[in-house]
Ligand SMILES: Nc1ncnc2c1ncn2[C@@H]1O[C@H](COP(=O)(O)OP(=O)(O)OP(=O)(O)O)[C@@H](O)[C@H]1O
């Protein structure tokens with residue numbers, strides 16, 4: 001009938017009433033969340049509130065107990081392994097613990113998708129891996145080392161390089177700047193913004209660093225008790241009168257957020 | 262362990278169970294679930310091993326890890342077992358004047374039974390445990406999840422190559438174990454007992470039939486599959502961090518050992534009937 005306005009266009013990715021339980025504990029309780037194409041969404045929230053689980057349900061690494069997850073309007077929960085593998089070719093993920101393969105060198109980690117899924121020749125894959133490592137401020141000398149020989153922050157950055165190396169459409173970053181010094185953190189923020197603004201990727205990030213949240217996020221959503229209790233433009237984070245958000249932003253012990261799990 | 266102890270053990274876990282019948286029912290159920298799980302895993306693994314894309318680097322790595330680096334343990338086990346077997350059969354056979362057929366019996370025992378079984382047990386300890394620990398640690402640190410998000414099927418990258426290497430390497434190791442085991446018997450016979458070397462070798466070679474060796478190698482291929490499968494299955498399904506990895510390792514070794522003995526008996530029965 002009427003033409004859809006850009007705002008009403010399909011979101012790139014949407015969680016619709018997603019519920020996830022572990023034994024008798026409900027972690028996500030009918031979560032509704034979406035991110036528009038080419039936008040960057042940041043999820044904030046207390047430790048143990050289910051931020052990582054939110055990302056894992058979207059990736060199909062955890063199956064929700066109820067609800068739908070849609071990518072470009074299509075359900076991604078009940079799809080074949082083959083379809084999921086194809087879906088993954090458009091996705092880049094940084095895991096909270098970096099999750100580097102410890103039997104492979106750093107460059108082989110970064111180039112893993114290129115070599116094993118995309119059939120890029122090793123020489124070319126290595127060049128591209130080193131380029132991606134430079135973007136996360138890791139020297140080319142690091143390329144031939146093994147993950148266990150790197151510091152935690154360096155591993156995190158190598159994980160980030162692995163997520164962006166194939167320039168995917170959708171990026172998931174689980175705490176990309178945790179454990180980094182301010183200068184490196186700023187460089188990582190810039191890299192993430194660059195991926196979204198210049199390459200048009202859609203990004204979903206988790207962070208505890210509110211300054212970083214405001215730098216990399218177009219929108220910020222706060223997860224609490226399994227639901228999104230606040231969501232708005234990044235600039236409004238510090239101005240909202242939502243009691244949860246302001247307690248979180250100001251880091252007060254007193255407020256509606258009781259001592260967390 | 263008594264039923265009460267078992268009940269207490271189960272009661273410690275979050276899922277409560279109150280009486281021995283419940284305990285029994287629960288373990289029976291979980292056993293059925295596990296057999297089903299292993300079956301599905303084995304089929305998925307086999308398909309991954311036999312259809313492209315193949316990761317040749319991984320395959321080569323596993324050939325070396327499973328085959329080459331098991332040579333010393335398998336060789337040492339075989340030589341001592343062959344030597345001890347020869348002594349035992351010689352002295353035992355002496356009771357009814359059958360010392361002279363000792364070489365034949367040693368050869369038969371090694372090729373049909375001890376070569377494949379001992380090589381498989383050494384592999385269960387060495388390889389099954391190592392596979393379970395490696396894959397279990399990858400599970401615990403989300404490396405398996407990460408691999409999937411990198412559009413690479415962990416069954417093809419991790420499980421398939423290990424299964425193939427198990428099936429192909431254990432028969433080769435068994436050939437080595439057979440050779441070294443028989444040599445162990447020969448050493449004892451010629452150095453400790455007063456057999457002539459030429460007679461020992463002629464008796465062995467004339468007596469052995471192709472089937473003695475071949476049936477041992479078929480067993481070995483099955484055992485190799487079991488060892489790799491148990492390592493992969495328990496590692497892949499490891500839960501609960503470092504403790505879970507430890508548990509997976511133990512389960513892999515114990516379950517491969519039991520399955521090796523059970524399938525050894527079944528295969529031997531089958532071969533005996535088939536030979537008739
Ligand atoms: N595989 C699992 N099995 C059981 N419980 C789990 C599992 N994964 C997560 N949980 C539980 O779900 C809850 C949410 O976990 P999640 O990792 O999403 O937290 P988070 O918001 O990312 O926290 P943090 O900021 O500390 O990383 C936690 O209470 C955790 O114990």
Ligand SMILES: [Mg+2]
Nearest residue numbers: 051052096174
């Ligand atoms: Mg988390």
